[in-house]
Amino acid sequence: MSLQKEDVEKIAHLAQLSINEEDIPGYLEELSKILHLVEQMNAVNTDNVEPMAHPQDSSQRLREDKETEINQRDAFQKIAPQVERGFYLVPRVIE
Amino acid sequence: MHNKTIAELSAGLKDKQFSSEELTRAFIERAKQFDPKLNSFITLTEDLALEQARQADQRIQAGDNTPLTGIPIAQKDIFCTKDVKTSCGSKMLDNFYSPYDAAVVEQLNNTGMVLLGKTNMDEFAMGSSNETSFYGPVKNPWDLNTVPGGSSGGSAAAVAARIAPIATGTDTGGSIRQPAALCGITGMKPTYGRVSRYGMIAFASSLDQAGPLAQSAEDAAMLLNAMAGFDTRDSTSTELAVPDYQSTLNADINGLKIGIPKEYFGDGLDAGVQSAIEEALKEYEKLGAQLVDIELPNSALSVPTYYVVAPAECSSNLSRFDGVRFGYRCENPLDLEDLYKRSRGEGFGPEVKRRIMIGAYALSAGYYDAYYIKAQKIRRLISEDFKEAFKKVDVIMGPTTPTTAFNIGEKTDDPITMYLSDVYTIAVNLAGLPGMSIPAGFSENKPVGLQLIGNYFEEAKLLNVAHQYQLNTDWHRQIPGEFK
Incomplete structure (x- = not known):
């Protein structure tokens, strides 16, 4: 299927990416080409095939419900763009 | 030293x-x-x-x-x-x-x-x-x-x-x-x-x-x-x-027993690469190995399948880069959404943005089954091709890449041409198998790699098979x- 300009804008919004207006035609063309490549999958009948999510079909390991991490707040916040009194700062969300 | x-x-x-x-x-x-x-x-x-x-x-x-x-x-x-x-x-x-x-x-x-x-x-x-x-x-x-x-x-x-x-x-x-x-x-x-x-x-x-x-x-x-x-x-x-x-x-x-998949020797394989690989296979025959023709019929689907599975997973994984906890943050965000979108838009390069968008699209409402589930089903077919092959052979060999090193800038304008340079390697990741590339000579003074694919957790076998070749050749030197 081929995409429209509005599709690219919607996808960029879903992915929370700002893209420049002048870059939209380029993305439109490249994303359409990639989707065209991907559509080769449709030539194959997969009606009775089980989807494969993991190479060895393993499921997630369970572990005991006990604390394993230590508190490293200071180390982690040292690399944050903006923190105050142990909180991450972002623009005001609630007026 | x-x-x-x-x-x-x-x-x-x-x-x-x-x-x-x-x-x-x-x-x-x-x-x-x-x-x-x-x-x-x-x-x-x-x-x-x-x-x-x-x-x-x-x-x-x-x-x-x-x-x-x-x-x-x-x-x-x-x-x-x-x-x-x-x-x-x-x-x-x-x-x-x-x-x-x-x-x-x-x-x-x-x-x-x-x-x-x-x-x-x-x-x-x-x-x-x-x-x-x-x-x-x-x-x-x-x-x-x-x-x-x-x-x-x-x-x-x-x-x-x-x-x-x-x-x-x-x-x-x-x-x-x-x-x-x-x-x-x-x-x-x-x-x-x-x-x-x-x-x-x-x-x-x-x-x-x-x-x-x-x-x-x-x-x-x-x-x-x-x-x-x-x-x-x-x-x-x-x-x-x-x-x-x-x-x-x-x-x-x-x-x-070395399996030779005919799909890895078809159109698109550079002649110089092919002849170096054939020489390497002859060397293995001299060492007592036996070449067995095999088929990996779903090989051609590995690139399309990969370009759904990998972008879908990347769009999810890269959602952590939000300009809040670590990494790049844009200047003077107007509000929280502007902070997310511009930090990501300015912090990621074009190829990463393309893949995040393909992934977000493939996972979005109405398209999930047609893309992501379909790709996971084909992933199983690709993986079963290898399972069949390993009933007959110990390892699989072929070229690692269809060509030798290409020029800087040669493929940057067309993502699809770039993606196809991984046509022989991608299926191994989809199946989760171990794989190697070892030097196997030159084509026009540029190195050629021989790919070895093994069964699950048979890294030791691959390393053994590669080492025996390297004891008898000096390409790796x-x-x-x-x-x-």
């Missing part, structure tokens, strides 16, 4: 022919001399390296050493390294100094290896030429106008030019094997689950796997001994004992002229 394998360097350190500090200084000098031409490193960790080298010398003195103690190594800049810049080749992480070590870094530190620095790579490992790096392209030491391959291009170029005696990489669709082939070195992607992914910045979590980029199969075996193993911090790590990969290198390969 730079033209010695790590097996030879290890013996030299043990016999006190030189110290780790001398060895480390020699490689740092080479990096300073040659890397301006190659751009294979993002960060050189000179002070840390010398400190680690002195500690290694003390361990050797005290007899508390492993075969890797004191050997310098270059780490791909995808592995979180405590208090060292870990950029993943992206502007997004240009200011990121990791607060912790990846499992691979921790394990290699424990053996006493010396970190020379962090190598250049395609941004977030998304690329096959190293041209998507925020830090600029890496040059191939065999021809500075050509790409080293990617995404582990910096690691491959550094080892090929003997700026580092060995390096680590990661492989999601060919990112160890393809650059190893293009740079004329030995690279291995282990079985999915063999090496811990903890602290390895995630691209596509069901495909990503770390492995060695080395001068020889023997060196790769030595490094894999230290990298492999179960880790509770990686939820898909496999709980299975690690064999000593060095101990089986000399096993006899007489009677080995070739060093590009200006770096001798």
